[in-house]
Amino acid sequence: xxxxxxxxxxxxxxxxxxxxxxxxxxxxxxxxxxxxxxxxxxxxxxxxxxxxxxxxxxxxxxxxxxxxxxxxxxxxxxxxxxxxxxxxxxxxxxxxxxxxxxxxxxxxxxxxxxxxxxxxxxxxxxxxxxxxxxxxxxxxxxxxxxxxxxxxxxxxxxxxxxxxxxxxxxxxxxxxxxxxxxxxxxxxxxxxxxxxxxxxxxxxxxxxxxxxxxxxxxxxxxxxxxxxxxxxxxxxxxxxxxxxxxxxxxxxxxxxxxxxxxxxxxxxxxxxxxxxxxxxxxxxxxxxxxxxxxxxxxxxxxxxxxxxxxxxxxxxxxxxxxxxxxxxxxxxxxxxxxxxxxxxxxxxxxxxxxxxxxxxxxxxxxxxxxxxxxxxxxxxxxxxxxxxxxxxxxxxxxxxxxxxxxxxxxxxxxxxxxxxxxxxxxxxxxxxxxxxxxxxxxxxxxxxxxxxxxxxxxxxxxxxxxxxxxxxxxxxxxxxxxxxxxxxxxxxxxxxxxxxxxxxxxxxxxxxxxxxxxxxxxxxxxxxxxxxxxxxxxxxxxxxxxxxxxxxxxxxxxxxxxxxxxxxxxxxxxxxxxxxxxxxxxxxxxxxxxxxxxxxxxxxxxxxxxxxxxxxxxxxxxxxxxxxxxxxxxxxxxxxxxxxxxxxxxxxxxxxxxxxxxxxxxxxxxxxxxxxxxxxxxxxxxxxxxxxxxxxxxxxxxxxxxxxxxxxxxxxxxxxxxxxxxxxxxxxxxxxxxxxxxxxxxxx
DNA sequence: ATCTGCCTCATTTTT
DNA sequence: TGAGGCAGAT
Numbered sequence: 098x099x100x101x102x103x104x105x106x107x108x109x110x111x112x113x114x115x116x117x118x119x120x121x122x123x124x125x126x127x128x129x130x131x132x133x134x135x136x137x138x139x140x141x142x143x144x145x146x147x148x149x150x151x152x153x154x155x156x157x158x159x160x161x162x163x164x165x166x167x168x169x170x171x172x173x174x175x176x177x178x179x180x181x182x183x184x185x186x187x188x189x190x191x192x193x194x195x196x197x198x199x200x201x202x203x204x205x206x207x208x209x210x211x212x213x214x215x216x217x218x219x220x221x222x223x224x225x226x227x228x229x230x231x232x233x234x235x236x237x238x239x240x241x242x243x244x245x246x247x248x249x250x251x252x253x254x255x256x257x258x259x260x261x262x263x264x265x266x267x268x269x270x271x272x273x274x275x276x277x278x279x280x281x282x283x284x285x286x287x288x289x290x291x292x293x294x295x296x297x298x299x300x301x302x303x304x305x306x307x308x309x310x311x312x313x314x315x316x317x318x319x320x321x322x323x324x325x326x327x328x329x330x331x332x333x334x335x336x337x338x339x340x341x342x343x344x345x346x347x348x349x350x351x352x353x354x355x356x357x358x359x360x361x362x363x364x365x366x367x368x369x370x371x372x373x374x375x376x377x378x379x380x381x382x383x384x385x386x387x388x389x390x391x392x393x394x395x396x397x398x399x400x401x402x403x404x405x406x407x408x409x410x411x412x413x414x415x416x417x418x419x420x421x422x423x424x425x426x427x428x429x430x431x432x433x434x435x436x437x438x439x440x441x442x443x444x445x446x447x448x449x450x451x452x453x454x455x456x457x458x459x460x461x462x463x464x465x466x467x468x469x470x471x472x473x474x475x476x477x478x479x480x481x482x483x484x485x486x487x488x489x490x491x492x493x494x495x496x497x498x499x500x501x502x503x504x505x506x507x508x509x510x511x512x513x514x515x516x517x518x519x520x521x522x523x524x525x526x527x528x529x530x531x532x533x534x535x536x537x538x539x540x541x542x543x544x545x546x547x548x549x550x551x552x553x554x555x556x557x558x559x560x561x562x563x564x565x566x567x568x569x570x571x572x573x574x575x576x577x578x579x580x581x582x583x584x585x586x587x588x589x590x591x592x593x594x595x596x597x598x599x600x601x602x603x604x605x606x607x608x609x610x611x612x613x614x615x616x617x618x619x620x621x622x623x624x625x626x627x628x629x630x631x632x633x634x635x636x637x638x639x640x641x642x643x644x645x646x647x648x649x650x651x652x653x654x655x656x657x658x659x660x661x662x663x664x665x666x667x668x669x670x671x672x673x674x675x676x677x678x679x680x681x682x683x684x685x686x687x688x689x690x691x692x693x694x695x696x697x698x699x700x701x702x703x704x705x706x707x708x709x710x711x712x713x714x715x716x717x718x719x720x721x722x723x724x725x726x727x728x729x730x731x732x733x734x735x736x737x738x739x740x741x742x743x744x745x746x747x748x749x750x751x752x753x754x755x756x757x758x759x760x761x762x763x764x765x766x767x768x769x770x771x772x773x774x775x776x777x778x779x780x781x782x783x784x785x786x787x788x789x790x791x792x793x794x795x796x797x798x799x800x801x802x803x804x805x806x807x808x809x810x811x812x813x814x815x816x817x818x819x820x821x822x823x824x825x826x827x828x829x830x831x832x833x834x835x836x837x838x839x840x841x842x843x844x845x
Numbered sequence: 846a847t848c849t850g851c852c853t854c855a856t857t858t859t860t
Numbered sequence: 861t862g863a864g865g866c867a868g869a870t
Contacts, residue, residue: 157860185860210859234856284860351858452857454861474859508846515846634860652858674857690858713855714861 100139111372112136115145118369119339120362124403125696126379129341133315134164137179138171140311148178152309156316158183158637160656184324186632188287195294195301204496204624206281207631212501213237213283220271223527231260239265240272244285245321245353247292278532280498288323295330306334317342321353344399345392348652348690360399375403379658381410383732384702388695391727395685413733416705424707425462428663431703432468432646435661443469445660447647449694451672455665456648473649474635483600484607487580494567495624497534510588513552521545572623573615577608651694662698667706667722691724796824802841
């Protein structure tokens with residue numbers, strides 16, 4: 098088969114070029130994956146490189162798998178020898194071979210964010226550091242940021258009088274030591290340690306330069322400095338590197354991605370050649386026009402002109418809800434209409450949002466409307482308590498130096514080892530600078546009660562027994578036997594409560610996943626399984642064959658496409674997100690995120706917003722996103738809030754009153770789960786009850802009041818004057834609400 | 846040692 | 861709103 102058929106001119110040029118560094122600017126929907134696949138197949142077919150000499154780095158494991166399969170379609174079984182993976186998984190593979198040179202062992206553990214945070218908190222405690230209103234989270238973010246810039250503790254100097262930096266300077270060295278003592282790596286270590294090894298050991302670098310003679314990197318706009326160093330080192334000898342990306346789709350600067358990597362490519366890699374794919378095959382003309390118009394508002398972007406020769410298409414549709422429930426309900430109705438009129442399947446439709454928290458309301462309402470839906474992300478399977486417990490055991494068996502897992506399992510299920518005993522062990526180990534498990538080995542030297550000692554000895558025996566067992570039975574069998582030996586099912590109260598049933602089911606699910614792993618992997622190991630678990634992304638776990646509406650964040654949607662797309666929550670403060678509002682750089686990134694969202698849509702795009710939203714239990718006014726204005730009016734129907742309504746005007750305040758009252762009523766329905774009808778009647782805009790008559794008194798802070806729905810409460814804040822100011826009220830049984838004065842009665 | 850309930854606090858996106 | 865931390869009860 099001729100590989101070059103079915104490619105346009107620009108795509109063909111990009112595929113065929115193979116004389117050195119190559120940058121492909123690939124606009125959204127321009128056939129990027131196609132070019133990557135064809136290019137790899139071309140390199141192999143033309144015998145320019147052997148399959149195993151090619152390294153392709155993708156953004157998700159799912160994309161890696163797809164790429165591999167598609168290459169195999171062209172070049173046959175040979176294709177499975179190409180090296181494909183995410184930066185993190187490729188690096189993990191390198192480290193499994195080379196890490197001993199840094200003093201770690203090959204069975205290292207990969208720590209997740211919870212583990213990282215826990216370490217920071219312990220350091221703060223152990224070193225008696227006064228956290229002066231800097232959260233552990235802020236420190237962790239700072240450390241991660243440093244690591245993505247390839248700055249290790251010894252190279253970091255804090256700027257004076259910047260508390261986060263000063264604290265980080267103190268904590269970072271301890272943090273890194275702790276990881277090493279635990280034989281554990283965080284996500285950033287996976288990238289930074291190979292760089293460290295390559296720098297110090299040219300012979301090891303040379304080995305990998307010869308192993309990976311041709312390197313391709315997808316989504317290059319989202320690489321950070323460490324990733325850049327990695328690929329420039331690896332490609333340093335043969336200079337065969339091809340990167341693909343789109344600066345307009347850079348959405349990961351918050352985790353260190355540096356858009357400069359792609360913008361500077363031509364200067365950094367000498368004799369490079371740049372290609373541009375500008376024709377979009379995915380979306381209608383109207384969608385592309387809207388996307389271009391929006392992104393044009395950004396500064397600092399490479400010059401490009403994306404166009405579509407597809408049909409004109411339908412207008413973009415704006416939907417306006419009273420509140421987020423109303424917004425979701427209207428999305429549901431629109432989905433039904435789309436499916437009926439265009440004979441679509443549920444899986445042809447996606448709802449995108451800025452934050453995971455938004456999925457809850459959408460899910461509730463869609464379920465009520467009986468629209469099958471699947472949430473990607475949110476509370477992940479491996480984050481659930483029972484699953485984390487068991488996985489912590491597995492992690493500990495794979496690497497007994499893993500103190501974080503040790504802490505988690507030492508008394509779960511409860512075996513009589515309490516806080517005091519653990520503190521003793523902790524102090525002992527900390528003083529001797531050894532792992533908790535090593536400390537446990539010399540428990541005779543500790544000052545403990547006989548009872549505590551026995552409990553610890555039993556635990557130790559359990560561990561050694563099952564360590565031995567692991568050597569004599571298959572991983573799959575062992576995984577189950579270990580859980581049985583623990584009595585974990587009993588601990589879950591083998592029983593009838595809804596919760597226990599769910600948790601037991603999750604453990605079974607976990608065992609299934611292990612069976613799956615064992616039967617699809619050539620040489621299954623505990624450590625290999627754990628690595629897979631640590632590096633799966635939400636999208637990797639997505640079962641796209643299922644016929645359901647997909648709900649996911651805009652970030653997760655990168656690289657995907659759907660005939661019909663809803664972008665929800667187009668409110669100021671949400672998209673763009675709150676603190677991006679006064680920072681131009683961040684605002685640019687939010688806009689790119691919106692751009693990514695728009696360009697996921699093939700045929701029809703809906704943009705939705707709500708007039709009020711509940712934030713942390715507080716109903717508050719929401720104004721439409723500034724991005725809506727950036728879409729040319731002729732491309733969109735029902736654009737609201739035009740003219741004077743942009744700013745909060747008296748007219749607008751009225752709207753708020755009615756809606757906050759209806760929200761209260763609505764929410765009460767939801768609470769009582771009268772649900773279905775409630776939502777529909779809400780839809781029909783039942784007249785709002787203008788209930789209470791004013792008592793004649795002016796509400797003041799500290800007064801007790803009653804409300805028709807929320808009962809009694811106390812006024813804690815007031816905005817405005819007279820009989821009808823905006824009040825913040827702490828209700829006895831409904832928490833804090835913001836309500837207008839005329840809806841409450843003052844108690845004498 | 847373990848459990849319960851109250852209080853406080855909050856950035857959001859993910860490997 | 862909801863998770864996590866902590867004090868006090870069992």
